[in-house]
Each structure stands twice: as C-alpha cells, then as structure tokens.
Amino acid sequence: MVATTQAIEITVISGEELFLSRKKRVRRNAYAIVKTDTSNSQTTNEDKDGGSNPTWNEKLTMNLPNHARYLIVEVHCKTSSGDKIVGVANVPTSDFLGGYGHQGYLHFLSYRLRDLNSEKNGIINIAVGTKIIENTNSDYGFSGETKMGWQECRTEVGIPIDGTKMSSGMVAGFPVGYNSYK
Structure with missing residues (x-):
C-alpha cells in the first residue's frame, strides 16, 4: 500500500536590512530557522560575511502537517553575548498552497520580519514549492524506502468546447469574481 503526505521544499534565499537594535546593524553570523x-524545524548555515544583507540560498525539505496554517521563519544572529533573534515572519500556507499555481509550482515570496517588540526589522526572501512523498511501507513510517518527487498536476476547469470528455485538454473557462461567492 502506498501512503502520501505533503512536503515542502523551501529555499531560504536572503535577508535585507537586518538590525540587532535600532542603530546597530547585523555584521555577520546570521542564520535562519x-x-x-x-517539533519540526531546520536551520540554514550562518552567513559569515553578508552583514545586514545575508545570503543563504539553502534548500530545506520538510514535512508539512495537514493542520499547519503558517510556516515560521526566524532570523537569528550569533553575537559575543549569545544568540539573538533578529526577526520573525509568519508565512501563511495559503500563499503557496492556495490555488495560485499547481502542485510543484515554485513561489518566490518576501516577508517583513518583526523583532520581539513587533517592530519592523528587515525582510526575508524565500522560495517555496510543494512536493509529494510516496511511501511504500505498510506502517506508513518514513524510512529509507521513501521516495520524493514533484507531483504532476493537471487542472481542468471549465466546459469542454469540442463535445468530448474533459481529458481532451480543450476547455473553455470564464472568470468568476470574488463577490460571486458571497
């Protein structure tokens, strides 16, 4: 029996204009979580030289629980006095799961970071794509037999214009405004 679960592939691209305090810019050792x-988190490597505009370009693959409404992206900085949270962004899962592209579509997103006082503190740039995990184990655990790949998705919306089944690939659609659903 094959079980499937949703996974996401996140590329943490870069940060912009990061500050440790109102007047002190991040100088080095910034990383993202x-x-x-x-119970499910992954961390990028530290950017040793990027300063207040770090670049990571690290790809992280993570399971996405069905109940998840947000991803949390935290930017930290290692300083001489310890680890400090620079900023946090809540990324709604609807931004990359909500019908703005098919399964496997890569979404390039930027979010405002907020520090622990909810003040604006820079921007985080990420790319998110969804994946499907197929598992052939009967216990549905994730072991070495798990295989990952982009799921192919074909969306057919509309009315067939040639009188055949929808699988012919030719359809006519019409836009519906948001207010039509109220």
Whole structure:
C-alpha cells in the first residue's frame, strides 16, 4: 500500500536590512530557522560575511502537517553575548498552497520580519514549492524506502468546447469574481 503526505521544499534565499537594535546593524553570523510546527524545524548555515544583507540560498525539505496554517521563519544572529533573534515572519500556507499555481509550482515570496517588540526589522526572501512523498511501507513510517518527487498536476476547469470528455485538454473557462461567492 502506498501512503502520501505533503512536503515542502523551501529555499531560504536572503535577508535585507537586518538590525540587532535600532542603530546597530547585523555584521555577520546570521542564520535562519524554518518551522512547520513545534517539533519540526531546520536551520540554514550562518552567513559569515553578508552583514545586514545575508545570503543563504539553502534548500530545506520538510514535512508539512495537514493542520499547519503558517510556516515560521526566524532570523537569528550569533553575537559575543549569545544568540539573538533578529526577526520573525509568519508565512501563511495559503500563499503557496492556495490555488495560485499547481502542485510543484515554485513561489518566490518576501516577508517583513518583526523583532520581539513587533517592530519592523528587515525582510526575508524565500522560495517555496510543494512536493509529494510516496511511501511504500505498510506502517506508513518514513524510512529509507521513501521516495520524493514533484507531483504532476493537471487542472481542468471549465466546459469542454469540442463535445468530448474533459481529458481532451480543450476547455473553455470564464472568470468568476470574488463577490460571486458571497
């Protein structure tokens, strides 16, 4: 039996205009942590030289729980006095799962970071794509037999214009305004 679960592939691209305090810019050792829930997180390597505009370009693949409404992206900086949270962004899962592209579509997104006082503190740039995980184990655990690949998705919306089944690939659609659903 094959079980499937949704996974995401996040590329943490870069940060912009990061500050440790109102007047003190991040100089080095910035890194990002991405969380899909309290027990599932991954961390990028530190950017040793990027200063207040770090670049990571690191790809992280994570399971996405069905109940997840947000991803949390935290940017930290290692300083001589310890680890400091520079800023946090909550990324709604609807931004990359909400019908703005098919399964596997890569979304390039930028979010405002907020520090622990909810003040604006820079921007985080990420790319998010969804994946499908197929598991052939009967216990549905994730072991070495798990295979990952982009899921192919074909969306057919509209009315067939040639009188055949929808699978012919030719359809006519019409736009519906948001207010039509109220």
